[in-house]
Structure formats: C-alpha cells, structure tokens
Amino acid sequence: MRVCYAHFMNRNDVSIIRFFVPVLFLVTPVGVFAEPACIPMNLPVASIGEPPENYSIFCLQYAGACDLEGARMVVWSAAERARTELINVQVNQEIEFVSDWDFNGVDDVWDYPLNCQGDCEDFALEKRRRLVEDGFPSASLTMAIAFHEMKFFPHAVLLVETFKGTWVLDNLYEPVLCWDAVPYIFTHREQPDGQWARFLLP
Secondary structure, rough: OEEEEEEEEOHHHHHOEEEEOOOOOOOOHHHHOOOOOOOOOOOOOOEEEEHHHHHHHHHOOOOOOHHHHHHOEEEEEEEEHHHHHHHHHHHHHHHHHHOOOHHOOOOOOOOEEEEEEEEEHHHHHHHHHHHHHHHOHHHHHEEEEEEEOOOEEEEEEEEEOOOOEEEEEOOOOOOOEEEEHOEEEEEEEOOOEEEOOEOOOO
C-alpha cells in the first residue's frame, strides 16, 4: 500500500489525511544485507550559529518537530538499515517533486509535503517524522544543506548518525548512502543541540 501523509487544503491546516494507492516496494531482505563501509561526517567547521530562517519558521509552526531528543547515534544493523531504506523509498515514491517557486511562488519554504507534493527539504522533514514515529531517536536525525558537485544546485537531505557512520536519506536516491558516496559538497548541518554548523568549503 502507498501511504501519503499530506496536509489537507493548505499548509496552515495541520490536520493529516492519508491517501492509499497500491505500490510495490523493493526492499533488501534482512538476511541478504551486505553493508558497505561508511565513516562519520567529520568536516572542518567554520562556525556554529542559528538555524536557517525558513527552518526556524517551520519549527515554530510545528511544535516539537525540531526537538532533537534521545541518543545521538544509533546501532546500524541490517534491521535498522532496512527500516530506514523502506521509509526513504516510501517517501520518494509517494511525493512528487515540486519546487517552492512552482508551488508557492517563493524561493524557499520548509514544510511537510502538501497534497503529496514538495521539494527536497520537505522530503527530508517527512522522512524524519516517519523515522521518529518508527522509533528512531530524533537526535540521531539531522538536516543538512549541500550543493551538487557538478550541477551546483542547492539541496537538502536527512542524515542519520550511527555507530557505523553517517548515512544520507535523499530524494534523488532510493538506497540509503554514506555521506561521502553522494556527489555533494556539504555546507551546513543541524546539530543535536539545535544549532547549525557551517563547514569550511574545500
């Protein structure tokens, strides 16, 4: 079943409606899990500061959505990776990518997907919500901002911090990938204390 969590009517209405549409998910069986190597994201930090303004607006709009609580790192077993990858695939397949400009007539709005539509940060926020509902500690799930190495477009993804490295949930990839296996230059990352790190650019 396909489940789309979407705000009904408009983004100021915080009620949630589910739409059910058949879908097939291709998930690696737990017993066939072969884990690639990954290391923690440990980039040089230029400064620590306040969150991006539009993220702060989102946090004020949805009480508790940005509260990062619990363990800052999680065990990364076959089961945890399968759960994470399932949610990544579900959201990627359920949500249609629509830019903020096309949807709202503005450059950048952070929100949950509306009517099964959203852009990269909306995908990431929805994935965090579902992972927290699935039992992941929110402090292990942080937002990050990057630029594509070749195409130079700005991008937002969700990171999950584990005892086996930092992994990326991305609307452009179905598998969950190590942060150094995606073609991005990371510029900012949310910290578990609510501040954001700005990285030194290479």
